[in-house]
Structure formats: structure tokens, C-alpha cells
Amino acid sequence: MSFLHIQSYQQSTEESSHPLNSKLNFVNIQAIDLKPYKKKWRLLFNNVPSLKILESIYYDLQGQSIEDRETKEMIFLQCILLNMRAPLNLKLNEEQWIHVNELMPTHKTPFEWSQMCQQFLHQSAYNNPWSENEDKLLLDIILSFQRMKKGNKWSKIARELNERSLNKFIRTPKQCRERWGNKLDPSINRNEWTDLEDLNFLQLLLQHGRRWAELSIRLSPITNNKKRTEFSLKHRFKKLISSINSIESRSIHGTRYAISSDWNNKEINKLLCKISQLEMKTNQKEVENFYYHPLTKQIKFNDFNKLVIIKGSSKVELDLSILFNQTNSQLND
CATH class of the missing domain: 1.10.10 (Arc Repressor Mutant, subunit A)
Structure with missing residues (x-):
């Protein structure tokens, strides 16, 4: 028998004097508004079961072995709690649990009934x-x-x-x-943070404050529309700022950035200090990757007449003898 869509049942005069009413005041249960209970309890029915159905459950539970014993037991127990106008948090005193025990057709201790009732409450997820x-x-x-x-x-x-x-x-x-x-979300950015992304993040953070959802959107174009989560932004902010001590931050004065009112002076100095460090770091990397400085001896001849070009961490060798031989052959032609 499915109890998920049990319909309400109109009582007759004969049913109102039914022996089961000595345990359950069925008229009272029918009059109960189930809406507040549905919000707090996991009710096993959408409407109060009819007296006929409850009578069937009652006598079934008195049998030695039945199918769906636990489900039927919980349905009858919920009806008893409704009949008692039990509080939504199901915190009953000892006397009330004893009363529940007396009304149930099956045998458990009052404590066991109280434990079963905890299954009815929507737990905090x-x-x-x-x-x-x-x-x-x-x-x-x-x-x-x-x-x-x-x-x-x-x-x-x-x-x-x-x-x-x-x-x-x-x-x-x-x-x-x-x-x-x-x-x-498939668009979450799970890549390692780069210095450039750190720099842009702190610049935006300084200007807009702790608006993590907004910062996630503003930062995403820098990483090909891959979004950092709000949680990862908070975590990254704490990690970057924790690496700045008060002595370093004292040397920062003034800024070309607009500053959000979310920050106090100490936080502003730490943010500006870290931004300054990242600006120097990213500029240095750009120089290393895209510009040639003769004094750094990045271009030189080796002992085999090859030109060695070092660009960042990569190295390219050009064999000049081949180049010269090709040039001479073209001139002779």
C-alpha cells in the first residue's frame, strides 16, 4: 500500500464513535492544518489518512509479521503526534513520551519512540x-x-x-x-594562479571591496572567461595578504587607484604593498621574456660557430656556418 498520496476522509456519525477514537481523536486530526508540519517534518502522507486506513494499519501492526512494518509504524506515530499537537521541534517531556508509548499498537520504549521521531525532522544540511x-x-x-x-x-x-x-x-x-x-559549474577556473592574475585581482579588490561575486565576473576575461569561485577568491586574498608584514606595508604612501570604503588604513597599506611587489615582478618577467639586453650576454657565440639565443628559460642555437655557406653560394651564382 502506498501512503504518499493518501486522501482525506469524511467521517460519518458511526465512524466518530469508532473504538479507535479512544486512542486518536480523528475529528481533531482532520481539522489540523498540515502546512507548518510539512515544512518542518517529513510527513509520509499529503493528507491525513482516513479512519478506515488507520484502522487497517492499527490491526496490521498488532500482527506478528507484516510488510512495510516500519513505514506503517511511522505513519501511525505521526498521526498520534498530530493528535497531541506535538511541538514542531518534537521536544516532548518524559510524560508525553510515555503517553505516546501507550497509544502505539507496537511495543517500544518511550526513548525508542523519541529516537524514531528524529527521522521526521528535516535535518540541517x-x-x-x-x-x-x-x-x-x-x-x-x-x-x-x-x-x-x-x-x-x-x-x-x-x-x-x-x-x-x-x-x-x-x-x-x-x-x-x-x-x-x-x-x-563547468566554467570554474581550476588552474594555478599567475602573478598577472594576482595583480589584477588585488587591483580590482582594492577598488571594489569584498564583492566576491562581482570580482569573479570582472576577473574572468583575464583568464579566458574561466571564473574563480567566491571561495577561491576569499582564500587567495587571505594567502596574499598574510605574506605582507607591517614593516613592509609602512613604506607605501599614496596610490593612483580608487579605493573602496570597505578597507581600513592598515588593509589599504597591505594591499598596496602587495600590488607594488606584483607590479615589479610582472614587469620584470615581461622584460625577461620580450626584450634583449646586450649587457646581460643573452646572445653569444659558442666554440662551434653557433649563435645561441636565450629567451627566458628557453634556448635556441643557430649554426652560422650553414648561413655563411648558403650566402657565399648565392654570391658565386
Whole structure:
């Protein structure tokens, strides 16, 4: 028997005097608004089960062996809790748990019933790591939304994820958005940071402040539209600034950059100090890679009449004897 779409049931006068009402006041249960409970509890029914269905469950549970015992037990237990107007957090006192134990047709201790009730609560998913199955499911849902041009409607995406997932806890729209932005998005930049990217990042950070989502977008054209996640930007900022001590930052005075009001003077000096270091470093690399300086002896002849050209970390050798022989032969012709 499926209990996911149980319909409500109108009671007759005869049913209102049913023996089961000595345990459950069925009229009271039928009048309960389930909306607040659905938000906090994992209800196993969309509508309150009819008296006939509850009676069937009640007598089934008294049998020695039945199918879906645990599911039926939880359905009956949820109805008892609704009948008691149990608090949404399911924190009952000892006397109330004893009462629950007396109403249930199966035998457990009050403590065991309290432990079973914890399964009804939507657990906080922030303390639960994402599983591989959840990641795959979320990715499929988001890509499906994009193919159908529904956009990233995070509330709808989260609802579909929770309906299709087998987890006992729910994921919020914010968690789904953060998981996509920090982990699953194919456009995430996972490459090593370069000095030039560090420099551009700190320049933007100084001017716009800690607006990580905006910084991710502004920085992406520098890396061929591959985006750094908000988490990676925060981590990189801490790493770069932690390498600057107060003595180094004192030597920085003034700047040609606009500065966000997010920063205090100490932070500004550290940012400017690191920017200055990176500017010198990137300029030096440009010189090493693109310019020839005779005094550095980057071009020389070796003992075999070959011209050696050193460019950065690479080296090219040209055999001048071949060049001269070709030139002479052309002149003789």
C-alpha cells in the first residue's frame, strides 16, 4: 500500500464513535492544518489518512509479521503526534513520551519512540557534506533547467532535488546555488594562479571591496572567461595578504587607484604593498621574456660557430656556418 498520496476522509456519525477514537481523536486530526508540519517534518502522507486506513494499519501492526512494518509504524506515530499537537521541534517531556508509548499498537520504549521521531525532522544540511549522488542529481537538474531555458530558479531547483533525493535532510536554494557556483559549474577556473592574475585581482579588490561575486565576473576575461569561485577568491586574498608584514606595508604612501570604503588604513597599506611587489615582478618577467639586453650576454657565440639565443628559460642555437655557406653560394651564382 502506498501512503504518499493518501486522501482525506469524511467521517460519518458511526465512524466518530469508532473504538479507535479512544486512542486518536480523528475529528481533531482532520481539522489540523498540515502546512507548518510539512515544512518542518517529513510527513509520509499529503493528507491525513482516513479512519478506515488507520484502522487497517492499527490491526496490521498488532500482527506478528507484516510488510512495510516500519513505514506503517511511522505513519501511525505521526498521526498520534498530530493528535497531541506535538511541538514542531518534537521536544516532548518524559510524560508525553510515555503517553505516546501507550497509544502505539507496537511495543517500544518511550526513548525508542523519541529516537524514531528524529527521522521526521528535516535535518540541517549545512553539517552534512554533499554526496556524489547529490552532486550528480543537482548537476542534471540545473543542466535540464538550462536546456529548457528556465534559468537558475534556485527555489524550484532545490525543491526538485529534495523530491528526487533519498536523503533525510533538505537542501536550501542557497546551498544549491553555492554548490553550483563553488563546485559544479563547468566554467570554474581550476588552474594555478599567475602573478598577472594576482595583480589584477588585488587591483580590482582594492577598488571594489569584498564583492566576491562581482570580482569573479570582472576577473574572468583575464583568464579566458574561466571564473574563480567566491571561495577561491576569499582564500587567495587571505594567502596574499598574510605574506605582507607591517614593516613592509609602512613604506607605501599614496596610490593612483580608487579605493573602496570597505578597507581600513592598515588593509589599504597591505594591499598596496602587495600590488607594488606584483607590479615589479610582472614587469620584470615581461622584460625577461620580450626584450634583449646586450649587457646581460643573452646572445653569444659558442666554440662551434653557433649563435645561441636565450629567451627566458628557453634556448635556441643557430649554426652560422650553414648561413655563411648558403650566402657565399648565392654570391658565386
